[in-house]
Amino acid sequence: MNIHEYQAKELFGQYQIPVPKGVMVESIAEAENAVKTNPLFQGSNGQVFAVKAQIHAGGRGKAGGVKITKEVHKIPEIVGSLLGKILVTHQTGPEGRQVGKVWIEEGSRIEKEFYLGMVVDRNSRRVTLIASTEGGMEIEEVAQKHPERIFHLSVDPCEGYSAHIGRRLFYFLGLPAETQSAFVKMVGDLVRFFHEKDASMVEINPLVLTAEKTLIALDAKVGFDDNAIYRQPITKVLRDLAEENPLEIEASKYNLNYVKLDGNIACMVNGAGLAMATMDVIALAGGSPANFLDVGGGASKDTVEQAFRLILSDPHVKGIFVNIFGGIVRCERIAGGIIAAAQDVKISVPLVVRLQGTNAAEGREMLRTSGLDIEVAEELFEGAEKVVLAVKKGGK
Amino acid sequence: MSILVDRSTKVIVQGITGKEGSYHAGACRDYGTHVVGGVTPGKGGTTHEGFPVWNSVHDAVEAEDPDVSLIFVPPAFAADAVLESIAAEIPLIVCITEGIPVLDMVRVRRLLDAKNDEGSVIRLIGPNCPGIITPDGAKIGIMPGYIHKRGKVGVVSRSGTLTYEAVWQLTQLGLGESTCVGIGGDPVRGLNFIDVLALFENDPETEAVVMIGEIGGEDEEKAAAFAKCHMKKPVIGFIAGQTAPPGRRMGHAGAIVSGGQGTAKDKMKTLEGMGVTVVENPSMIGQTVLDVLKRS
Numbered sequence: 308m309n310i311h312e313y314q315a316k317e318l319f320g321q322y323q324i325p326v327p328k329g330v331m332v333e334s335i336a337e338a339e340n341a342v343k344t345n346p347l348f349q350g351s352n353g354q355v356f357a358v359k360a361q362i363h364a365g366g367r368g369k370a371g372g373v374k375i376t377k378e379v380h381k382i383p384e385i386v387g388s389l390l391g392k393i394l395v396t397h398q399t400g401p402e403g404r405q406v407g408k409v410w411i412e413e414g415s416r417i418e419k420e421f422y423l424g425m426v427v428d429r430n431s432r433r434v435t436l437i438a439s440t441e442g443g444m445e446i447e448e449v450a451q452k453h454p455e456r457i458f459h460l461s462v463d464p465c466e467g468y469s470a471h472i473g474r475r476l477f478y479f480l481g482l483p484a485e486t487q488s489a490f491v492k493m494v495g496d497l498v499r500f501f502h503e504k505d506a507s508m509v510e511i512n513p514l515v516l517t518a519e520k521t522l523i524a525l526d527a528k529v530g531f532d533d534n535a536i537y538r539q540p541i542t543k544v545l546r547d548l549a550e551e552n553p554l555e556i557e558a559s560k561y562n563l564n565y566v567k568l569d570g571n572i573a574c575m576v577n578g579a580g581l582a583m584a585t586m587d588v589i590a591l592a593g594g595s596p597a598n599f600l601d602v603g604g605g606a607s608k609d610t611v612e613q614a615f616r617l618i619l620s621d622p623h624v625k626g627i628f629v630n631i632f633g634g635i636v637r638c639e640r641i642a643g644g645i646i647a648a649a650q651d652v653k654i655s656v657p658l659v660v661r662l663q664g665t666n667a668a669e670g671r672e673m674l675r676t677s678g679l680d681i682e683v684a685e686e687l688f689e690g691a692e693k694v695v696l697a698v699k700k701g702g703k
Numbered sequence: 704m705s706i707l708v709d710r711s712t713k714v715i716v717q718g719i720t721g722k723e724g725s726y727h728a729g730a731c732r733d734y735g736t737h738v739v740g741g742v743t744p745g746k747g748g749t750t751h752e753g754f755p756v757w758n759s760v761h762d763a764v765e766a767e768d769p770d771v772s773l774i775f776v777p778p779a780f781a782a783d784a785v786l787e788s789i790a791a792e793i794p795l796i797v798c799i800t801e802g803i804p805v806l807d808m809v810r811v812r813r814l815l816d817a818k819n820d821e822g823s824v825i826r827l828i829g830p831n832c833p834g835i836i837t838p839d840g841a842k843i844g845i846m847p848g849y850i851h852k853r854g855k856v857g858v859v860s861r862s863g864t865l866t867y868e869a870v871w872q873l874t875q876l877g878l879g880e881s882t883c884v885g886i887g888g889d890p891v892r893g894l895n896f897i898d899v900l901a902l903f904e905n906d907p908e909t910e911a912v913v914m915i916g917e918i919g920g921e922d923e924e925k926a927a928a929f930a931k932c933h934m935k936k937p938v939i940g941f942i943a944g945q946t947a948p949p950g951r952r953m954g955h956a957g958a959i960v961s962g963g964q965g966t967a968k969d970k971m972k973t974l975e976g977m978g979v980t981v982v983e984n985p986s987m988i989g990q991t992v993l994d995v996l997k998r999s
Contacts, residue, residue: 398950427805429890429920429957432812464810465817505804533952534778535804564954568946579888579954580862580917583943584985587967590946591984599947601954632864632871634847663871665847687868688986 308531310545311361313410315509315527322500324493325523329412331361338386338411347413348379355414358385362404363550365445365528366396372406375414382411407549415523420513421480422446422457423494425501427508427532433461434501436494438476442513468498485520493522505535554617561613563602570595571625572694573618575611577602577632585630588687594695597624612648619652626698628690629660638662638670646677657682657697661690705837705882706857706902706909707795707826708771712841715769715793716741717760717776717784720751723799724775727845728754731773734842739767760791773834773843774798781830782807789815789825796893797843798829808891815893827893831955833863833885844885846870854879856992857903859896860915861888861922861955865943865985869913872989878996881909888955890919896926904934911937911992911999914979918944919957919965927977937995940979941988942967 316326330345332338342348348356356379360372367373372394374385386409395403420442428435439457441449449457458479460472473491482490501509508530515525536542548556558565564579568586572594576582579601586596598618602610611629618624633641645660661684662670674683682697684690714731718724719741729752732738740755740763747758757763760772772793776784781800788796789811808830815827828835834844838851850867852874860866866885873880884899886892896914903909912934916923923942930938945967947953949960960966971981982991 400948427809427890429922432891433809434806464806464813502806505806507805532805534802535806537779538804566948566951566953568948576864578862578864578867579958580860580865580915580943581868583917583947583953583958584865584868584941586947587943587945588985596946599951599953632867634850634864634867664850664867686986688984 308533308536308542308546309363309550310529310531311363311408311410311547312359312527313361313408314545315529316524318500318504318529319524319527322496324496324500325521326527327412327415327523327525329410331408331410332386333408334390335383335387338383338409341411342379342382348382353377356382357412357414358382358389359410359412360389360392360394360406361408361410362394362399362406363547364394364396364398364404366398367394370394370396386411404550415515415525416518417515418518419516421516422449422512423476423497423514424510424512425497425506425508428459428461431461433464434498435459435461436472436476436498438480440480442515446510446512462498468495470495482516483520486516486522489522504541505532505539506530507532554621557620558600558617561610563600563610563614563617565617566599567621568596568598570597571623572698573597573600573621573624573627575600575602575614575618575627575629581630581632585628585687585691588691589628589695592688592691592695594691594698597621608644608647611644612651615648615652615654619654619656624656626657626694627654627659628694629658630687630690631660631662633662633664633667633670637665638667639673642670642673646673646679649679649681657694659684659690659694659697661685661687704906704908705840706899706906707882707884708835708837708843709840710735710737712737712771712843713767713769714738714771714773714841714843715760715763715767716754717772717774717788719743719754719756719775720746721775721777725752727775728752730848731842734848735839736841736843739769760787760793764791764793769793771795771797771843774800776800778802778804782811785811785827786814789818792823792825794825796825796827797832797834798827798893799832799834799845800829801831803830803889805889805891808889812891812893826898828884829887829892831889831892832887833866835882835884837882838880846883846885850874851883852879853881855881855908855910857881857899857906857909857912858883858915859899859903859912860885861917861957862915862943865915868985869915869941869988873913873992876989876993878989878992881906888917888957890957896922897929900926900930900934900938904936909936911939911996913988913992914938914940916940916942916970917955917958918942918947918953918967918970919959919961921965923970924973927974927979930979931977937999938979939982939988939992939995940974941982941985942970942974943985
């Protein structure tokens, strides 16, 4: 789960990690009010402010989502120009994200920009700190062009953080001596934050060395481990549903694992690996998958019914491929669930069901004799070809 | 022969009185697995569905000295359950639980490695996996037993139902499986592809290995490099997620392409370069194994 920059900065503040002072607004009126009443803007002669669109994606600056101004009275107008705007960055996809929140913060006098991040590294199986002298750039780009400018250091989960870890990063970055104790403390605070809040990813890019020789997190990005949300009540407060796909929100209510894609052939599968493989097979057969959908092992009538409703609320869907491998739950029961669900939900597009596994022949026979317009398949690729063909024919 | 488990393997089930634990303890017993009982704190001394129940893994070890602990404990308590089995030095721990916080697994894996560095030999399979099965020997997990047939192909996979799909094809073609190991879909886990490939290489019954990977991480690439240097037996690989968009978690916590790393395309290319026979179409896994075995 991801959060906004302003939320990440608030959390950092609670951990004494230095961040610029600022205010979040959701309307021009709020911006006008802030400019009038917030001490941040009072007597700020020539002070620079950054007005930053809040969306869960990087690359906002290039997409025109970050504005700099010295004129406090113009801030509400700038806020107005950002609110409602659709930002398209390399992380949003072509449809972009609409801006609903804007963060206004005091500017900093930047001397040099650095990068500081933390992830759970699956190779070392540890929490790993990442530091780079190339701040303000995409870290993936730095990794490709100048891998020697990135330094990785993992934290032993049994030993925890110790100042020597911070000092190694400090010397690698070549920061001035007067910032050493602040930097070492800041890395420690960040490690503490990461563990206490079950973060999965933290990124400060850029971490700025100011002209006054202080350090400040000019940007902040935080992701949380979805598996740990149950023990991090704060994630409930921080979740911004406006940043999520409405179909995915609906799916999560029914414990369905759904990811919306760009194609027109919906699939419904039991198990994540098989669901991915089913998408792949649709593509191999010449089609384009509309979604990833794992309905779990059981595939009961209720689950299948919810899944059908979900799939059909995507207007791009022109065909459905149900691929179930009946293991513990036998195929007749699954077939019964599919038939009952298909009767309740009006399915307006071609439906192909591939059943395999325990008592598959009986299950397929039930589908064939159900009187419903269901095309039945035995093999995975056969099912994919059938649905692709049906969609090409233009459906019913 | 087979790897890790066979008919003589003694199994306890942690969380045996829970819904999942109870059902699958029975299903494993029905398959012929030697399930000797289970552990649920607070229910020690009772009997559940014919299984003796102990309060702790320690007590179970004193009573039965099991070879395997199969874990069905809910995510919030699963790390502790694994650590309890590690402390009791159970040689093989199979953790089915899905949804364990990754930082819990970071700690578990660190403590497991430390224990093994001191000279213990404790293996962890999972978490977030279907378990392990040696057909006609022992089923220790949630996979449907009947789709398996004892044979000559070793299977190792990060996925559940996709593994069943591959196993089904192997069974239908009469090849059968020596042992199938689901290593799980989480980013931090116990046994990895490499560990299982090494075991299959040394198993006389296994003639070829099917490796089912997916997007995210570099474990498949490392496994392919291992196979190139250390294996004589052919490896047939499939990577799920060729159509997965970057930056999105596809069901499994570990199935995510991040920063352009871990795409199916890159993985398939690397695997091929290392001499692994890569299957593009998952319907063709079994047939490809058959072709490879005919050639060799």
